Amino acid sequence: xxxxxxxxxxxxxxxxDRIRNVARHVKREVDAGHEVAVVVSAMAGxxxxxxELCRQAAPMHDARxxxxxxxxxxxxxxxxxxxxxxEMGVNARSWQGWQIALHTDGAHGAARIxxxxxxxxxxxxxxxxxxxxxxxxxxxxxxxxxxxxRGGSDTSAVAIAAAIRADRCDIYTDVDGVxxxxxxxxxxxxxxxxVAFEEMLEMASLGAKVLxxxxxxxxxxxxxxxxxxxxxxxxxxxxxxxxxLPPGTLICDEDExxxxxxxxxxxxxxxxxxxxxxxxxxxxxxAHAVFGxxxxxxxxxxxxxxxxxxxxxxxxxxxxxxxxxxxRAMKVIENxxxxxxFGAIEGARNVVKVSVIGIGMRSHAGIAAQCFRGLAEKGINxxxxxxxxxxISVLIDxxxxxxxxxxxxxxYGLDG
Amino acid sequence: xxxxxxxxxxxxxxxxDRIRNVARHVKREVDAGHEVAVVVSAMAGxxxxxxELCRQAAPMHDARxxxxxxxxxxxxxxxxxxxxxxEMGVNARSWQGWQIALHTDGAHGAARIxxxxxxxxxxxxxxxxxxxxxxxxxxxxxxxxxxxxRGGSDTSAVAIAAAIRADRCDIYTDVDGVxxxxxxxxxxxxxxxxVAFEEMLEMASLGAKVLxxxxxxxxxxxxxxxxxxxxxxxxxxxxxxxxxLPPGTLICDEDExxxxxxxxxxxxxxxxxxxxxxxxxxxxxxAHAVFGxxxxxxxxxxxxxxxxxxxxxxxxxxxxxxxxxxxRAMKVIENxxxxxxFGAIEGARNVVKVSVIGIGMRSHAGIAAQCFRGLAEKGINxxxxxxxxxxISVLIDxxxxxxxxxxxxxxYGLDG
Numbered sequence: 001x002x003x004x005x006x007x008x009x010x011x012x013x014x015x016x017d018r019i020r021n022v023a024r025h026v027k028r029e030v031d032a033g034h035e036v037a038v039v040v041s042a043m044a045g046x047x048x049x050x051x052e053l054c055r056q057a058a059p060m061h062d063a064r065x066x067x068x069x070x071x072x073x074x075x076x077x078x079x080x081x082x083x084x085x086x087e088m089g090v091n092a093r094s095w096q097g098w099q100i101a102l103h104t105d106g107a108h109g110a111a112r113i114x115x116x117x118x119x120x121x122x123x124x125x126x127x128x129x130x131x132x133x134x135x136x137x138x139x140x141x142x143x144x145x146x147x148x149x150r151g152g153s154d155t156s157a158v159a160i161a162a163a164i165r166a167d168r169c170d171i172y173t174d175v176d177g178v179x180x181x182x183x184x185x186x187x188x189x190x191x192x193x194x195v196a197f198e199e200m201l202e203m204a205s206l207g208a209k210v211l212x213x214x215x216x217x218x219x220x221x222x223x224x225x226x227x228x229x230x231x232x233x234x235x236x237x238x239x240x241x242x243x244x245l246p247p248g249t250l251i252c253d254e255d256e257x258x259x260x261x262x263x264x265x266x267x268x269x270x271x272x273x274x275x276x277x278x279x280x281x282x283x284x285x286x287a288h289a290v291f292g293x294x295x296x297x298x299x300x301x302x303x304x305x306x307x308x309x310x311x312x313x314x315x316x317x318x319x320x321x322x323x324x325x326x327x328r329a330m331k332v333i334e335n336x337x338x339x340x341x342f343g344a345i346e347g348a349r350n351v352v353k354v355s356v357i358g359i360g361m362r363s364h365a366g367i368a369a370q371c372f373r374g375l376a377e378k379g380i381n382x383x384x385x386x387x388x389x390x391x392i393s394v395l396i397d398x399x400x401x402x403x404x405x406x407x408x409x410x411x412y413g414l415d416g
Numbered sequence: 417x418x419x420x421x422x423x424x425x426x427x428x429x430x431x432x433d434r435i436r437n438v439a440r441h442v443k444r445e446v447d448a449g450h451e452v453a454v455v456v457s458a459m460a461g462x463x464x465x466x467x468e469l470c471r472q473a474a475p476m477h478d479a480r481x482x483x484x485x486x487x488x489x490x491x492x493x494x495x496x497x498x499x500x501x502x503e504m505g506v507n508a509r510s511w512q513g514w515q516i517a518l519h520t521d522g523a524h525g526a527a528r529i530x531x532x533x534x535x536x537x538x539x540x541x542x543x544x545x546x547x548x549x550x551x552x553x554x555x556x557x558x559x560x561x562x563x564x565x566r567g568g569s570d571t572s573a574v575a576i577a578a579a580i581r582a583d584r585c586d587i588y589t590d591v592d593g594v595x596x597x598x599x600x601x602x603x604x605x606x607x608x609x610x611v612a613f614e615e616m617l618e619m620a621s622l623g624a625k626v627l628x629x630x631x632x633x634x635x636x637x638x639x640x641x642x643x644x645x646x647x648x649x650x651x652x653x654x655x656x657x658x659x660x661l662p663p664g665t666l667i668c669d670e671d672e673x674x675x676x677x678x679x680x681x682x683x684x685x686x687x688x689x690x691x692x693x694x695x696x697x698x699x700x701x702x703a704h705a706v707f708g709x710x711x712x713x714x715x716x717x718x719x720x721x722x723x724x725x726x727x728x729x730x731x732x733x734x735x736x737x738x739x740x741x742x743x744r745a746m747k748v749i750e751n752x753x754x755x756x757x758f759g760a761i762e763g764a765r766n767v768v769k770v771s772v773i774g775i776g777m778r779s780h781a782g783i784a785a786q787c788f789r790g791l792a793e794k795g796i797n798x799x800x801x802x803x804x805x806x807x808i809s810v811l812i813d814x815x816x817x818x819x820x821x822x823x824x825x826x827x828y829g830l831d832g
Contacts, residue, residue, distance in 0.1 A: 016472050021695045043829045045612035050492065056432050058503035066503075068510050069495035073487035086481075087474035094484050098514065099559060119599065143515060 002167040003035040007135065007157035012172055012231035016084070023084045024235035025172065026130060030090055032239075034312050035125040039135040039157040040081055042073025062183070063109035067137070067147045071097070074134035074153070078333060082132045082298060092130040095121070097145065099139035102156070104138035104146040111146035113155065113218075118163030125164065133160060154215035162222035168226050170372050172231035177249035178203065178210050180414040181266040185381045186406050188286035190416035191247065192264065196254035199264045203390045206267035211251075219251060226251040250361065262367060263358035263412035267407050272302065273326035274395060275352045276318040276366060276381060277333065279343025282309040289340045290317060293332050299325045303353060303395060304382045318384050320395065323349060351383060352401040355393040356408055368392045374411040380404055417542065417655050418583040419451040423551065423573035427590055428647035429493050430460035432500070439500045440651035441588065442546060445766060446506055448655075451589065453542040453580060455551040456497055456575040458489025480526035483553070483563045484769065487513070490550035490569070498548045508546040511537070513553035520554035520562040520570070521535045526564035527554060529571065529634075534579030537573045549576060570631035578638035585640050587627060588647035593665035594626050596620065596830040604824050606832035607663065608680060612670035613682045614809040618773045618807045622683035627667075635667060644669040670775050678783060679774035679828035681819050688718065689742035690767045690799060690811060693735040693749065695759025698725040709748050719769060719811060721800045732757070736811065739765060767799060768817040772807040772824055784808045789828045796820055 006029065008022050029036050041047075050070045065190050074255070078094035085092035098106075099198055100121060104111035121131050135153030140146035148155050154171060157203075161169035176191065178200065183189040195203070197220035204213045210228055219226045229248030241244050254260065280286050294301055302320045309315035321329045333345055361367040371392055375382060380403065384395040396404055409415060424438050438456075445452050457463075470477050496546035501508035516537060520527035537547050551569030556562035564571055570587060577585035589590065594616065599605040611619070613636035620629045635642045645664030669675065696702050703722070710717055714830065718736045725731035736829045737745045742765055747760055753822055757784050777783040787808055791798060796819065800811040812820055825831060 003783060016469070017546050019473070053432070053496055053497060057435070057499040061499040062509075064503055065495040065498045065510055067495075068512070069500075073493045075488045076469070076485050079481040079483075080469055080479045083477040083485075086478055093478075094481055096484070096561075145512075164618040221796070270659070 001033045001037070003164060004029055005039060005157050005161040005166045005169040006035045006172065007039040007153060007169065007173045008041065008231060009153065009174070010041040010044040010047065011174055013040055013081065016080070019077070019081055019084050021235060022143070022172075022231070023088055023090070025231070026085060027088055027090050028235055030130060037121060037125060037131040037160060037166070037260045039079065039133045039153055039160060040074060040077040041076055041153040046073040046076070064140075064142070066146050067108050067145045071134070071137040071145045071147055074136050078132045078134040085130060085132070091128055092128055092132055093124070095133045097132055098139040100133065102138040102159070104148070106140050106142060106146070108144075108146050110139060110149035111140060113138060113148070113159045116159055116163035118160070118165070120161070121381055122164050127252060132317045137144070143235055152212070152214075154212040155218060158215045158218045158222070158224050158226060161224045162218065166224065168227055170229060172229055173210060174231065175210060175228075176230035176233075176247050177228050178251070178265075178310050181405055181409050182268070185402050186409045188415040189416065192249050194250045194252060194257045195257070195264060196257055196359045197251060198254070198390055199357050199359050200251045202355065202388075203267050206353070206355045206357070206393075216251065218219050224258075226306060231413060260360045260362035261358060262364045263356055263414065264360075265357050266408045266412075266414065267355045267357060268401055268405055269302075269355075270398060270401065271323040272320045272351050272353055272395070273329075274318060274320050274322045274348045275326075275329060275333065276280065276316055276346045277340070277342045278316050278346065279314045280317055281341050282313055282315040282362070286340065287317070289336065290333065291319075293336050294321070294329060297332050297412060298331050299332070303384065303386050303393060305386055318351065320351070321396060350398040351395050352398040353393050353395050354401065354404045354408065355391050356412065357391050358412075359390050361392075362389055370411060371408060374407050375404060376406050378403055417449045417451070418782055420445055421453045421455060421573050421577040421578060421580070421582045421585040421586065422588060423455040423569060424425055424457065424588045424647060425569065425590070426457040428465065428588055429456055429497065432496070435493070435497055435500050437651060438497060438588075438647070439504055439506070439800070441647070442501060442658070443506050444505055444651055448628060452536060452797070453541060453547040453549060453582070454497065454567055455549045455576060456490060456493040457551050457624040462489040462492070465824060469789050480556075480558070480560050483524050483561045485560045487521040487550070487553040487563050492553050494548045494550040501546060501548070506546055507544055509540070511549045513550060514555040516549065518554040520556055520564070522562070524556060524560075524562050526565035527556060529554060529575045530560045532575055532579035534576070536583070537576070538580050539550070558651060566631075568628070569627040570619050571634060573731065574634045574638070574640050574642060577640045578634065582640065584643055586643045586645060588645055589626060590647065591626060591644075591664050592646035592649075594667070596680070597821055597825050601818050602825045604831035605825065606830065608665050610666045610668060610673045611666060612673055612775045614670070614698045614761050614806055615773050615775050616667045618804075619681055619683050621773045622769070622773070622809075624814045632667065636685065639669060641672075645780060646654070647811050671707065677774060678776035679772055679830065680776075681773050682824045682828075683771045684817055684821055685718075685769045685771075685772060686814060687739040688736045688767050688769055688811070689739045689745075689746060690734060690736050690764045691742075691749065692732060693756070693758045694732050694762065695730045696733055697757050698729055698731040702756065703733070705752065706749065707735075709752055710737075710745060713744060713748050715748070719800065719802050719809060720806055721802055736767070736769065743796045764799070767811050767813040767816040769809050769811050770817065770820045770824065771807050772828065773807050774828075775806050777808075778805055786827060787824060791820060792821050794819055794823050
């Protein structure tokens with residue numbers, strides 16, 4: 001007997017037929033003797049429809065009212081799934097965010113979860129009742145509905161799993177797990193059976209769009225074992241894969257991963273643009289003079305590279321922004337030419353960030369050198385490099401992105 | 417300065433253009449210095465869509481889940497109207513049933529209002545904030561969402577008006593008031609400026625579909641002055657009619673009605689069927705033997721007529737049921753032939769109940785006689801008669817319904 005959270009996204013509950021399919025997944029786990037909480041998104045398209053209604057009502061609108069409107073989508077799904085489960089003979093009831101209560105901070109429209117009272121849910125689970133929780137929503141300190149921002153249902157699911165001390169949080173999605181890289185680019189990409197939290201965090205934030213970054217963060221902090229699997233699986237098929245699980249990827253503590261690969265995956269992030277500021281004074285406060293105004297303009301800066309200045313006077317700063325913010329970012333910097341004090345500003349639109357990720361590289365030397373040599377052999381120029389303990393990122397021209405990903409995927413022995 | 421509740425139904429908030437029109441009505445009252453609470457229904461069609469989703473999920477379903485699903489419609493409208501009001505510079509916020517809280521009993525799907533805490537709303541109103549309340553919904557004792565049954569938003573509005581001690585509850589609807597009879601039948605029908613609660617109760621339950629019966633009951637019990645007006649009025653037109661009100665009908669205490677007509681209106685109710693049970697034993701318990709099984713079968717019995725038996729042994733009982741329940745009702749009675757003990761059972765489908773209503777008839781003799789003579793002069797046969805203090809109802813063949821209504825309308829001097 002285990003305690004499980006199952007999370008189903010919008011496409012998995014798009015209509016009543018799919019909701020019935022979801023219910024069969026739930027029933028299978030109940031029949032296996034597990035305690036089950038389900039977290040559901042709004043039916044596919046509903047959230048967009050509601051967001052659009054708010055936008056049409058007023059382009060700039062009160063986030064508290066937006067939350068009341070948009071949270072209704074998950075409310076509907078939670079009720080419908082409960083009805084379908086009951087029809088199948090499964091004891092189930094819906095829970096809205098304010099009923100649990102799932103307390104959030106007051107940042108309406110993009111709230112962060114503050115505290116969840118799991119005891120009421122646990123009590124019902126122990127009585128054999130399935131809890132069908134409306135994802136994406138909570139209760140703000142003003143006693144009004146809050147939402148967690150787009151994709152927040154993943155975060156709801158992991159947070160609830162932490163609150164009810166679940167053994168596992170199963171994320172049913174439209175792919176059957178996390179791959180060594182995007183299978184559409186590299187046909188030999190393999191599904192990973194297990195990925196460490198830290199690795200998944202890098203993969204998620206680097207463009208592998210399987211899980212929301214926030215949900216992975218939360219899973220890591222609370223140690224919630226999170227299993228990514230396909231919602232299109234036959235609900236009645238026996239669960240007989242690794243650890244009695246069907247095909248999928250378990251995101252877990254690195255201790256649970258027996259045979260740790262040095263490199264786990266290759267991620268890449270398109271639609272980036274690069275900006276380089278030349279001959280900036282190498283003195284305190286310059287980075288702030290550059291990035292403060294960008295933050296004020298709500299431009300999300302990703303990679304930042306600043307090298308040691310050769311003469312101790314002047315240096316170059318390179319950073320990347322979303323391609324769609326490129327023009328705006330250039331203008332922000334141009335307008336601050338005097339405050340920042342720089343020689344020239346250069347930019348490039350068509351760049352891509354490719355990252356090599358692996359928790360094993362902490363204990364293996366030479367991984368970065370291998371990467372650079374591999375790319376050089378293919379004649380791929382590296383524009384900038386950043387690294388973390390478990391990741392090497394290179395910025396290259398986007399024309400070479402597929403070649404680079406394939407080369408690195410093969411180089412680190414990831415081909416299936 | 418007055419404290420007002422404004423209620424808008426589904427067609428009045430069917431899309432964002434109409435919601436903007438509603439907001440202009442609200443703004444007009446705010447600009448006039450009034451404290452305003454608004455009660456809204458779901459956008460036209462939404463409730464039906466949600467009800468249908470529940471039905472498709474399972475024909476018989478948990479009313480608590482139905483409530484969670486269906487109440488989402490009003491939640492959306494309350495948020496959207498608040499956004500539009502804010503965009504117009506009006507301080508406004510949405511309130512869900514559970515936030516107020518509007519407490520109901522536990523009869524999910526058709527709950528009755530138990531208690532409303534008006535103080536929180538009053539506090540905000542006094543601070544100059546418009547309260548936009550999701551109609552039709554409340555909070556059941558199990559801390560879950562309840563709904564009041566179809567058309568419950570009228571009841572929400574009147575109940576909230578009572579709870580916040582409002583000076584008036586304005587029901588914006590698709591007609592511009594209550595008429596002496598249906599203007600589609602009698603072209604000379606006049607709009608009534610004022611109607612007493614008791615009269616409106618008879619009119620509402622007799623087929624004048626302007627207001628839900630329950631809302632009128634509640635208005636009467638709590639003395640909530642209720643004003644029926646058109647939501648298609650120009651929101652910016654000056655409010656210059658009777659008592660500085662636009663065209664409409666004020667439903668109020670009879671003391672407020674200076675020139676009381678003897679007869680206020682002629683109501684009629686089609687789609688009725690008549691059942692007569694002949695030669696029933698005239699002894700205690702017979703009525704119960706007839707109507708108990710009908711109630712158990714959820715058949716709504718309307719008119720009941722039983723005369724004094726000529727010989728003290730046998731009597732006849734006549735009653736009406738909705739035409740759609742006729743076959744079922746006949747079968748229920750047939751099946752109880754032995755318990756009830758009757759001679760024959762007769763029925764008629766095509767009958768209509770026509771009612772003459774007027775609080776003034778309490779102090780005027782001869783009103784009934786006038787009615788019977790008028791119908792006789794047109795050769796209309798009366799199948800059955802019932803009366804109350806302020807109402808005379810006759811059951812006639814439906815072929816004569818329009819003739820009867822026109823005749824009585826003219827007879828009592830109601831033609832405009």
